[in-house]
Amino acid sequence: MIGFFGGSFDPVHFGHLKNAQQIKSELNLSELFLMPCREPVHKSKLTFLTEQRLQMLQMAIQDFPELSLDTREINRKSESYSVDSLKEIVLELPEEVICLIIGMDSFNQLSSWRDYQKFHQYCHLIVLARPGEINEQNYAGFTLTQNSKDLPSKSAGLVYFAKTELHDICSSDIRGILFEASQEGKIHPQQSLDELIPKRIINYLQKL
Numbered sequence: 001m002i003g004f005f006g007g008s009f010d011p012v013h014f015g016h017l018k019n020a021q022q023i024k025s026e027l028n029l030s031e032l033f034l035m036p037c038r039e040p041v042h043k044s045k046l047t048f049l050t051e052q053r054l055q056m057l058q059m060a061i062q063d064f065p066e067l068s069l070d071t072r073e074i075n076r077k078s079e080s081y082s083v084d085s086l087k088e089i090v091l092e093l094p095e096e097v098i099c100l101i102i103g104m105d106s107f108n109q110l111s112s113w114r115d116y117q118k119f120h121q122y123c124h125l126i127v128l129a130r131p132g133e134i135n136e137q138n139y140a141g142f143t144l145t146q147n148s149k150d151l152p153s154k155s156a157g158l159v160y161f162a163k164t165e166l167h168d169i170c171s172s173d174i175r176g177i178l179f180e181a182s183q184e185g186k187i188h189p190q191q192s193l194d195e196l197i198p199k200r201i202i203n204y205l206q207k208l
Contacts, residue, residue: 001097001152003032003126004070004089006082008171009053010046011205012060013197015169019128020067022164023101027126027148032101033070034061037080047175050074052208059200083115086122097152098122104129108137116140124151125159130168135161169196178205 005020016034024032036053040046046053054074061067072088073080082100089098100123102110107127110116119125120141127135142159145151151158174196193202 001027001029001099002093003027003029003099003101004035004085004123005032005101006035006037006073006085008040008046009034009036009057010048010171011053011056011174011197011201013169013171013174014195015167017060017064017067017198018167019164020101021064022166023126023128023162024066026162026164027099027151027160029099031068032066033068035070035073035085037073038076039079056201056204059204060198062200063198081114083113083118083122086119090122097124097155099124099126099151101126101128103127104135107135110137110140120157123156124154127159127161128164128166129161130166 003024005016005023007016009016012034020032020034023029034057036057038050048056054071057069061069073085086098086100100119102125104127107125110119113119117140120143125140125142129135139159141157143157145158145160148160148163151160174193177193177196193205197205
């Protein structure tokens, strides 16, 4: 059973990396791939260039070698749709159980994703919630399970809400620090980045 954790990673941070590390352990995944999109459909324009986001991810997995990188979406020359990636993955790995890992915010917007009604045919859905986030979505064709051990026994179609305690960090807060934006984020603009992103990425950002 393998997982794919999609996102814009604008920029990648310890919230992404440590949450991915923990969900891999919780689900006993053989591999977990970070899968950056090229042009997110449901977000405004990205701050960092495609090449910069990819370089930062490549640096990040040097510090988190248990994670891998899947570049299929960022290599596309068009908008990223998860359903297209799921179809490709299932064709490439027909014997593998696939878990698509998303945040609660994305799960609550799932009905706006292209062909979301078909997702349950291709994968299990793993939902990560930050403290205080509430499920406002129906299960979109998936069947709820409370037990992660149910996941390997079916090829697709289950939704599981992760029990892992998540690291509550947002890329927008980090951008606020980097660009001294005035915003109502949890993180003060003068706060150090040392506990938020890997040191090698801090060094990279300082050179941009």
